[in-house]
Amino acid sequence: xxxxxxxxxxxxxxxxxxxxxxxxxxxxxxxxxxxxxxxxxxxxxxxxxxxxxxxxxxxxxxxxxxxxxxxxxxxxxxxxxxxxxxxxxxxxxxxxxxxxxxxxxxxxxxxxxxxxxxxxxxxxxxxxxxxxxxxxxxxxxxxxxxxxxxxxxxxxxxxxxxxxxxxxxxxxxxxxxxxxxxxxxxxxxxxxxxxxxxxxxxxxxxxxxxxxxxxxxxxxxxxxxxxxxxxxxxxxxxxxxxxxxxxxxxxxxxxxxxxxxxxxxxxxxxxxxxxxxxxxxxxxxxxxxxxxxxxxxxxxxxxxxxxxxxxxxxxxxxxxxxxxxxxxxxxxxxxxxxxxxxxxxxxxxxxxxxxxxxxxxxxxxxxxxxxxxxxxxxxxxxxxxxxxxxxxxxxxxxxxxxxxxxxxxxxxxxxxxxxxxxxxxxxxxxxxxxxxxxxxxxxxxxxxxxxxxxxxxxxxxxxxxxxxxxxxxxxxxxxxxxxxxxxxxxxxxxxxxxxxxxxxxxxxxxxxxxxxxxxxxxxxxxxxxxxxxxxxxxxxxxxxxxxxxxxxxxxxxxxxxxxxxxxxxxxxxxxxxxxxxxxxxxxxxxxxxxxxxxxxxxxxxxxxxxx
Numbered sequence: 324x325x326x327x328x329x330x331x332x333x334x335x336x337x338x339x340x341x342x343x344x345x346x347x348x349x350x351x352x353x354x355x356x357x358x359x360x361x362x363x364x365x366x367x368x369x370x371x372x373x374x375x376x377x378x379x380x381x382x383x384x385x386x387x388x389x390x391x392x393x394x395x396x397x398x399x400x401x402x403x404x405x406x407x408x409x410x411x412x413x414x415x416x417x418x419x420x421x422x423x424x425x426x427x428x429x430x431x432x433x434x435x436x437x438x439x440x441x442x443x444x445x446x447x448x449x450x451x452x453x454x455x456x457x458x459x460x461x462x463x464x465x466x467x468x469x470x471x472x473x474x475x476x477x478x479x480x481x482x483x484x485x486x487x488x489x490x491x492x493x494x495x496x497x498x499x500x501x502x503x504x505x506x507x508x509x510x511x512x513x514x515x516x517x518x519x520x521x522x523x524x525x526x527x528x529x530x531x532x533x534x535x536x537x538x539x540x541x542x543x544x545x546x547x548x549x550x551x552x553x554x555x556x557x558x559x560x561x562x563x564x565x566x567x568x569x570x571x572x573x574x575x576x577x578x579x580x581x582x583x584x585x586x587x588x589x590x591x592x593x594x595x596x597x598x599x600x601x602x603x604x605x606x607x608x609x610x611x612x613x614x615x616x617x618x619x620x621x622x623x624x625x626x627x628x629x630x631x632x633x634x635x636x637x638x639x640x641x642x643x644x645x646x647x648x649x650x651x652x653x654x655x656x657x658x659x660x661x662x663x664x665x666x667x668x669x670x671x672x673x674x675x676x677x678x679x680x681x682x683x684x685x686x687x688x689x690x691x692x693x694x695x696x697x698x699x700x701x702x703x704x705x706x707x708x709x710x711x712x713x714x715x716x717x718x719x720x721x722x723x724x725x726x727x728x729x730x731x732x733x734x735x736x737x738x739x740x741x742x743x744x745x746x747x748x749x750x751x752x753x754x755x756x757x758x759x760x761x762x763x764x765x766x767x768x769x770x771x772x773x774x775x776x777x778x779x780x781x782x783x784x785x786x787x788x789x790x791x792x793x794x795x796x797x798x799x800x801x802x803x804x805x806x807x808x809x810x811x812x813x814x815x816x817x818x819x820x821x822x823x824x825x826x827x828x829x830x831x832x833x834x835x836x837x838x839x840x841x842x843x844x845x846x847x848x849x850x851x852x853x854x855x856x857x858x859x860x861x862x863x864x865x866x867x868x869x870x871x872x873x874x875x876x877x878x879x880x881x882x883x884x885x886x887x888x889x890x891x892x893x894x895x896x897x898x899x900x901x902x903x904x905x906x907x908x909x910x911x912x913x914x915x916x917x918x919x920x921x922x923x924x925x926x927x928x929x930x931x932x933x934x
Contacts, residue, residue: 325520326519326520327517327518327520328517328520328523329515329517329518330515330516330518331366331369331370331480331512331514331515331516332366332480332483332507332511332513332514332516333367333369333370333507333512333513334369334370334373334374335480335483335516335522336367336370336436336483336505337355337367337370338374338523339483339487339522340352340378340407340487341374341377341378342523342524342525342526343491343526343528344525344526344527344528345403345527345528346528346529346530347403349404350378351404351405351491351494351495351528352378352404352405352406352407352434353379353396353404353405354379354380354381354406355371355378355379355380355381355407355436356381356382356383356389356390356392356393356406356407356408356409357371357380357381357382357383357408357409357410358382358383358385358386358389358409358411359411360411360412360413360415360438361411361412361438361451361509362410362411362412362413362415362416362438362439362451362509363411363415363436363437363438363507363509363512364411365509365512365513366507366509366511366512367409367436367438367507367512371409381801381805382801383798383801384797384798384800384801385795385797385798386408386410386415386416386418386419386422387418387419387421387422387765387795388422388765388768388769388795388797388798389408389769389798389801390408390419390422390423390426390433390435391422391425391763391769391770391795391798392406392769392770392772392773392776392798393405393406393407393408393422393433393773394422394425394426394429394431394758394770394773395734395758395766395770395771395772395773395774395777396773396774396776396777397426397431397432397433397777398431398756398758398773398774399756399773399774399777399778400777401562401563401565402430402431402432402500403530404777405432405433405434405494406433406434407433407434407436408422408433408434408435408436409435409437409438410436410437410438411437411438411451412437412439412440412449412451412452412462412463412509413450413451413452413453413463415437415438416437416438416439416463416464416466416467416506417466419437419467420467420470421763422435423467423470423502423504424470424761425760425763425766426470426502427470427471427472427501427502428760428761429559429586429758429760429761430500430501430559430563431500431501431502432493432494432495432501432502432503433502433503434490434494434502434505435467435471435502435503435504436504436505436507437464437504437506437507438506438507438508438509438512439462439464439476439477439506439507439508439509440452440462440508440509441508441510442478442508442510442511443510451463462506464476464504464506467504467506468504471501471504472493472499472500472501472502472503473489473493473499473504475489475490475504475505475506476505476506476508477506477507477508477511478508479511480511481516482511483518484518484519484522486505490503490505495528495529495530496531497530497531497532497533497564497650497666498533498650499651500563531666532564532666532668532669533650533664533665533666533669534665534666534669535663535664535665535669535670535673536664536665537673539661539662539663539664539665540663540670540673540674540677541677542663543621543646543648543661543663543674543677544674544677544678546619546646546661547619547621547646547674547678547681550618550619550644550683551618551683552613552616552617552618552619552683552684552686553579553617553618553619553620553621553683554580554582554613554614554617554619554620554621555570555573555574555579555580555581555621555622555623556581556582556583556584556602556620556621556622556623556625556627556631557570557581557582557583557584557590557591557623557624557625558583558584558586558622558623558624558625558626558631559586559587559624559625560587560623560624560625560649560650560667561587561590561623561624561667562586562587562590562624564624564666564667564668565668566590566623566624566666566667566668566671567590567591567752567753569667569668569672570590570591570667570671571595572675573674573675574591574597576675576682577675577678577681577682577683578597578683578684578685578686579597580597580598580599580613581595581597581598581599582598582599582600582602582606582607582610582613582614583598583600583601584601584602584625584628584631585601585605585630585741585745585757585759586625586757586760587623587624587625588601588745588748588750588755588757589750589752589753589754589756590752591752592750593749593750593751594749596688596691597686599613599686599691600691600746600900601745601746601900602614602631602632602633602637603629603630603631603632603633603902604629604630604633604742604901604902604903604904605630605741605742605743605745605746605897605901606633606637606745606746606900606901607900608690608693608694608697608900609687609690609691609693611633611637613686613690614637614639615637615638615639615640616639617638617640617643618640618642618643618644619643619644619645619646620638620643620644620645620646621646621648622645622647622648622649622660623648623667623670623671624648624649624667625647625649626649626654626657627645627647627657627658627660628760629904629905630904633902633903633904634903634904634905634927634931635931635932636902636903636930636931637902638932644661645658645659645660646660646663647660647662647663648663648665648667648671649662649663649664650664650665650666651664652664658933658934659934698746698747698899701715701717701718701721701747701897701898701899702717702718702720702721702724702747703718703721704718704721704722704868704869705718705867705868712892713890713891713892714867714868714889714891714892715892715895715898716739716740716814716891716895716896716897717743717747717895717897717899718868719786719812719814719868719871719889720740720747720748720786721747721868722868722869722872722875723784723786723812723871723872723875724747724748724749725872726872726875726876727751727754727782728782729751729754730754730781731751731754731781731782731784732754732755732756732774732778732781732782732783732784733750733754733756733784733786734755734756734757734767734770734771734774734784734785734786735757735767735785735787736757736758736759736762736763736765736766736767736770736791737762737766737788737791738764738787738788738790738819738820738821739788739820739821739824739897740786740787740788741757741759741762742821742896742897742901743896743897744757744786745757745759746897746899746900746901747897747899747900756774758770764790764791764794764795765791765794765795766795767785767787767791767792768785768787768792768795768798768799768811769795769798770785771783771784771785771809771811772798772799772801772802772809772884774809775802775807775809776807782809782810783809783810784809784810784812785809785810785812786812786814787811787812787813788813788814788816788819788821789813789814789815789816789818789851790819790820792811792813792851793849796854796855796858799811799855799858799860800858800859802860802883802884803858803859803860803883803884804859806882806883808878808881808882808883808884809884809885810875810878810884810885810886810887811855811860811884811885811886811887812887812889813855813886813887813888813889814889814891815849815851815888815889815890815891816837816890816891816892816893817846817847817893818836818837818838818839818840818841818893819836819837820836820893821896822836823836823840823893824893824896825906828920829906829908829920829924830908830909830914830916830917830918830920830921831917837893851864851886851888852864852886852888855888859883860883860885860886861878861881861883861884861885861886862888863885863886864887864888864889865887865888865889867889871887874887875887903927905927905928905931907924908921908923908924909921
């Protein structure tokens with residue numbers, strides 16, 4: 324007879340999670356973020372208290388942002404470790420949906436455990452229950468279905484015997500990696516069941532490296548040998564594969580220039596001569612110039628997102644070819660690319676072997692040198708004569724850059740700064756963290772917190788605008804309580820400056836983005852220093868670029884987060900680089916400005932080529 328142990332379903336879940344290990348001997352699920360409500364406090368809450376330090380619990384301030392911290396942790400750990408997040412039913416669950424979508428878009432592992440309604444339906448409708456008039460099986464957690472890589476609803480205690488292994492299989496498989504939702508009915512959490520003791524044996528999860536089909540390798544090698552001016556686009560898959568050094572060696576051996584996407588930036592140190600910065604909408608001039616002349620584009624671990632491709636306008640050669648190395652056929656075959664379904668590290672090794680000693684002609688190194696001279700100018704500190712002029716975002720980036728070290732990680736998510744940082748930030752290897760798949764306002768503060776939890780040896784600098792800070796800042800208090808230090812550079816331009824510029828570029832009037840253009844009676848004067856200070860952070864407002872540089876250095880000696888506020892102007896973006904982005908402009912309107920914007924739009928859509 325099989326030996327069993329009688330546990331509640333919630334106790335069984337966390338006991339099982341506590342013994343799921345990585346190849347390094349660590350827990351794969353490092354811990355659980357929890358905000359309790361009536362849908363999870365009795366069952367899940369009791370179980371988490373009982374398991375104690377074997378699976379730590381942390382209390383967040385907001386369900387969405389504590390999940391953002393968990394996601395940033397997994398991204399920093401390159402998907403080798405993850406965290407779980409639990410909430411109550413109702414708004415606690417729906418607050419997690421945005422975070423689930425963010426994890427799904429970015430292919431990042433996180434385990435969502437929202438509470439759910441009663442499986443036995445005796446007290447229906449319970450507090451916060453969503454009822455569907457036509458479907459008695461529907462619950463609010465069904466919102467997670469389109470934003471989860473795997474979804475299950477636990478309506479019986481024994482469901483865990485299959486649901487939990489499936490969940491970890493998805494989260495540890497590089498081809499399917501993403502968020503998993505296990506909606507846990509609140510009565511089932513508390514039900515007891517005789518689980519086999521063997522279910523709780525320690526298990527090690529290995530991250531596999533899928534080998535390529537050699538016929539696909541041969542196709543790629545033949546395409547490369549037939550090219551004259553290839554270009555590598557390095558995406559996030561390079562980092563998740565641990566193929567940074569391999570990509571660097573491959574590019575050097577065959578003399579191929581590299582550009583990095585937002586997710587792939589930091590794979591190669593900016594000082595490497597073959598690193599031409601970034602491509603596309605937030606691209607460097609030298610990178611986009613190389614892309615325009617490339618007759619073969621080798622994508623490594625990228626989805627060829629619209630920002631990366633300038634909405635499919637930056638590749639100027641009529642006969643250019645795309646090659647896509649990716650773990651899934653879904654991504655590898657996008658836009659008519661020659662697919663190579665494989666782990667990036669293995670694929671580069673196989674391609675390099677096929678190429679032998681084949682080397683390509685030197686790229687335009689003079690253009691690269693000119694680019695960095697131009698960036699020096701836009702990021703330089705303002706002249707003393709312009710002391711009364713507010714600094715630009717580019718000058719703020721320059722200030723942080725001048726005092727940054729090899730351990731500095733620049734991070735951001737939304738607004739002007741992601742584009743400016745991709746264009747201007749000179750990243751050391753591993754010195755960049757951008758959530759730009761979902762570009763979620765409000766990720767920044769919690770994300771910086773998660774990065775520092777994952778990499779305490781790093782200096783984490785979070786760039787955030789006043790708009791994103793106002794959306795979600797409460798995990799700053801959690802970081803203070805847990806004594807997790809990082810630095811926030813809060814640029815205050817009094818509104819949504821990035822989208823205001825886009826509104827005007829698309830022919831629109833300034834409307835409802837900056838406070839001055841909004842339907843309000845009183846222009847706000849928000850004291851961000853007082854606000855951050857009230858949560859326990861060290862907060863200071865600086866009067867210029869020189870003071871910002873000094874405060875960045877001083878923050879390094881603190882054991883709590885530092886918030887540095889600086890007023891900036893909202894009119895200019897990075898001031899350099901970039902390419903067109905397809906944002907539809909109204910075909911009919913009343914102004915010449917709109918008509919001109921539409922003509923510009925139609926001229927650019929005529930250049931698009933998606934295959």
